[in-house]
Amino acid sequence: MGSRFLLSELAGKIGARLQGPDAEVTGVAALDEAGPGQVTFLSNPQYARKARETKASAIIVKEAIPGAGCAFLLTPDPYFAFACAVEQFHPPVRLAAGVSAQASVHPDAVLGKEIHVGPFAVVSEGAVLGDRVTLYEGVRVGKRAILHAGCVIGSDGFGFAPTPQGYRKIPQVGTVEIGDDVEIGANTTIDRAALGVTRIGPGTKLDNLIQVGHNVQIGRDTVIAALVGIAGSCRIGNRVMIGGQSGLAGHLEVGDGVVLGAKSGVAVSLSADETRAWSGVPAMPHRTWLKMVTLLPRLPELFRRVMRLEGGNPGEGEE
């Protein structure tokens, strides 16, 4: 990497206007994590308070934020301009063949056939990579982790900014960290973070054909069955169990010890405080769900009974 720009220079490249002192910057980072020499962005005014506390050298933003101690790169569409900035620092990498000379693979790791290990990827002691596993650039795999055939770790997250000219790709320049003793099933896909890290905690087991979105954080000793989809930025706790074909919307938290039934759809954060077990679409306490689904096939009967109470005729089209 190693790109460096003056803020004034970067402003020109991303269509923004610099307000505040010029300075050299060397990279991009999220609002929470950016430090001196880095550029961040703010598109949601809700987070103005965070912007005041940032240590970044500059914020890409619509309007200057009173009280923030950094420079501003002003633009009508900060998210889009940030995407452009990310591209300046991370030009696309050509995929290298086989194991990159810049990757670090422990001599006691076991590598399958036709695997791809990108530059700056790290494969630790005792890790086992099945056939045709793809580890993109910078992905880290912990000790004794097992990755089955066909899984793809670190491909681009699904992030696009709508523009009048169609969707524009948001560069995905974070990475993925797979903890020690993790197992990942065949053809499962784990996306790299947009910025930062998508993280699978130690001891966690993922079955086949699972999708883990960008910036997801999964704790330790969590078990996830096949065909589950976890949208971007979810935080899943420790010792969570997720049944097959469940789905989680983005930016949710699932607390330690939660048990999620198969085919659940989670639209709000869940904890194990009220009850451990959740099921259904949208997810409700499992006991409630069980009672509900037992009655569902009797819904036509219920309609008939209500009609009878109303003095109506069950022939009137309830069924």
Next chain:
Amino acid sequence: MGSRFLLSELAGKIGARLQGPDAEVTGVAALDEAGPGQVTFLSNPQYARKARETKASAIIVKEAIPGAGCAFLLTPDPYFAFACAVEQFHPPVRLAAGVSAQASVHPDAVLGKEIHVGPFAVVSEGAVLGDRVTLYEGVRVGKRAILHAGCVIGSDGFGFAPTPQGYRKIPQVGTVEIGDDVEIGANTTIDRAALGVTRIGPGTKLDNLIQVGHNVQIGRDTVIAALVGIAGSCRIGNRVMIGGQSGLAGHLEVGDGVVLGAKSGVAVSLSADETRAWSGVPAMPHRTWLKMVTLLPRLPELFRRVMRLEGGNPGEGEE
């Protein structure tokens, strides 16, 4: 390709009887699209009108159609016989290694490791193919399209004719066209058309682990989240958004601008006229769905209330 048969000769090979003038034929096509020198078929008598208008040299059909200006290949099972005819014109192709010498790959395309590009496939300027991407024979990839690792474009559609001896494979001899600026996620699969083209329109973005069936047509700037399944011959419009794990039954239309919630199941065609947003299984207007799911956990309570209205005892087993 390049096979040529007399209709009388083809009749023998597929177990049909020729009625009408003999002629040389060079290929197969759908009823709508067949021209002179081509053979088509009719298994659903509903389409007899279309058969009268066909420009095909011959129709494989159960009984001759009065008023049709072509020859007939008569057989008790036209769909099966058509499958046999397709095989005559398209003998199976052995997969070639790496990039076929008969493929056309633009010098400014970026190719990953261990990719397969079949004969007659076309990869355009600026396209990026991730590791282990498979492009089967004849697939076309547009400019600046990005295909992530492990995706499979152009494998056989899922088509089988039931016979007393078990299912018989319907040859899948169409192709796939991926438009400009399309992005396709890791391990996503897009089947080739049975006949004709499976088409992904320009600017459309597909996430990981999506299944697109044969002959599906997707418009431009449409966004589809992970683990969605789209059955054969669906037509999805422009600027549609489809939530994760949704499924669409075959032969449906989804109009421009429709927004489909996660985990929806679509069984009939939808448009954005009544409402843009749809959710649920089967899909209903999203507002209706929201009201409905809010009440679902209260179904046991409703049963108890109705029983009370009927003068019954809530202990009688409603729960």
Next chain:
Amino acid sequence: MGSRFLLSELAGKIGARLQGPDAEVTGVAALDEAGPGQVTFLSNPQYARKARETKASAIIVKEAIPGAGCAFLLTPDPYFAFACAVEQFHPPVRLAAGVSAQASVHPDAVLGKEIHVGPFAVVSEGAVLGDRVTLYEGVRVGKRAILHAGCVIGSDGFGFAPTPQGYRKIPQVGTVEIGDDVEIGANTTIDRAALGVTRIGPGTKLDNLIQVGHNVQIGRDTVIAALVGIAGSCRIGNRVMIGGQSGLAGHLEVGDGVVLGAKSGVAVSLSADETRAWSGVPAMPHRTWLKMVTLLPRLPELFRRVMRLEGGNPGEGEE
């Protein structure tokens, strides 16, 4: 393989205590299937009767079972100790490159590019393996079977024993048998049995992105659409049809001729006796499901009607 141990020696390796006569053992097997020279285990006391009938040389078990005619390997956690025993007999195999010299591939099989065929795998006459197909060790593929690109046959089943130190992998040392004339879609995954065989019967057709768990048995001429998940040890009959995105919990039976609607969730065994067609989550007779889902969007109306019958005011928050 070929490992041999005295029971006394094995007891030391797996942390168990031998009670009964010492003997040489050469392998492990399930309670039903174990014969002389083999070790089995019992963790669920419900099956004590079966244990009395086993022909195994020894049972790994918590407490000796009166009336059983074999030796006991006593341990507080039999499932865990059995996992250790399995590892003694099946040390992990390094994946060989390409087609193993110990695999048996018929000269008339057609092999794609970058496939992997493990040792002791068998590919029969007329079988077609697409690009990047992975057949793990010992997998058998029948005559004229077609496996599309990216599918993974025989990767480890998803089996872990909880321990105070986190999950412990249960070794998966069975295999997979794919019958004659089977077709398996792109990126579909079929797990090897823990012990014994995961079996796909002749003539059965699987679409893309399907997950088949360990020890599943599927009959003949069954058709399964994309993105279906079948959990471990399910038994699916002959001529079954399963719609897309359906899911089956583990250890269920689905009888011959059952038709399962798309997006169904099956939690109990189903047969075609009561009705052939089933749908919904959990699955109910399809006719019942159709009536139910027609009424679902009218649930808010029903709540209002019941409130009116109760003399209430529909403004009181039912909606």
